[in-house]
Amino acid sequence: MLIAGNWKMNGSLAKAADLAECLAQQRLNRIKSNVRVAVFPPAVHLPIVVHRLQQARIYVGAQDVSAHTDGAFTGELSASMLADVGCSMVLVGHSERRARLHESNREAANKYAAAQASGLTPVLCVGETLAERDAGHTSEVVEGQISAVAEQVGWENVCLGVIAYEPVWAIGTGITASPQQAQDVHAGIRQRLGDAGEQTYILYGGSVNAENAQALFAQEDVDGGLIGGAALQAAEFLRIIQLAEEA
Ligand code: 13P
Numbered sequence: 001m002l003i004a005g006n007w008k009m010n011g012s013l014a015k016a017a018d019l020a021e022c023l024a025q026q027r028l029n030r031i032k033s034n035v036r037v038a039v040f041p042p043a044v045h046l047p048i049v050v051h052r053l054q055q056a057r058i059y060v061g062a063q064d065v066s067a068h069t070d071g072a073f074t075g076e077l078s079a080s081m082l083a084d085v086g087c088s089m090v091l092v093g094h095s096e097r098r099a100r101l102h103e104s105n106r107e108a109a110n111k112y113a114a115a116q117a118s119g120l121t122p123v124l125c126v127g128e129t130l131a132e133r134d135a136g137h138t139s140e141v142v143e144g145q146i147s148a149v150a151e152q153v154g155w156e157n158v159c160l161g162v163i164a165y166e167p168v169w170a171i172g173t174g175i176t177a178s179p180q181q182a183q184d185v186h187a188g189i190r191q192r193l194g195d196a197g198e199q200t201y202i203l204y205g206g207s208v209n210a211e212n213a214q215a216l217f218a219q220e221d222v223d224g225g226l227i228g229g230a231a232l233q234a235a236e237f238l239r240i241i242q243l244a245e246e247a
Pocket of ligand 1: 006094166170171172173174205206207208226227228229230
């Protein structure tokens with residue numbers, strides 16, 4: 001199991017440091033935990049969070065990465081810069097970036113490749129809109145998003161990353177996919193990845209909280225969660241980690 005917290009554009013330096021400190025203290029008491037934990041703070045908070053989590057075996061990642069290695073790309077951050085400040089992971093193709101910043105499958109694929117080239121583990125976010133689900137296109141959309149990356153880096157490298165299935169209609173809405181809906185999509189992804197995908201983490205994201213996590217984590221192909229709002233409160237995030245430990 002892998003439990004990841006996407007902090008999105010929330011908080012302040014002080015709040016990020018506090019949250020990290022709280023998670024670090026709790027994790028240090030649970031050295032034997034079989035659950036991996038990652039957090040994705042805003043980029044400007046990465047160094048302090050890395051510093052606070054250094055001893056706690058919690059991975060730190062960025063929420064986005066440039067597809068380019070360096071040069072005249074004002075405002076962008078390269079994968080090697082993120083690795084340099086202590087990141088080991090990065091989100092790629094989050095639906096908020098796809099929808100609001102018009103990020104395409106091809107851009108996500110380029111970012112994924114750049115992340116892996118610098119030794120970061122990319123977390124590829126995929127998922128359908130409500131209209132796409134209602135039209136019966138869920139698996140086609142999800143497969144298209146993953147295939148675009150596979151075309152760029154090969155299926156073996158897709159299997160080395162993490163996939164987060166986040167139905168757009170479930171993000172920040174309080175509506176989660178039912179455990180069966182999640183399992184169906186996850187099983188389809190697993191099948192598409194083939195043998196090499198048996199060890200690939202396939203996370204579910206979209207309004208996961210301490211109330212609904214247990215039923216989601218009980219599904220065979222749900223290997224953890226990518227948590228938004230509920231990751232901003234240490235107690236709730238820690239409770240979700242505990243549910244993953246018990247799953
Ligand atoms: P919420 O858990 O707030 O729905 O956000 C999910 C998400 O987008 C994580 O990346």
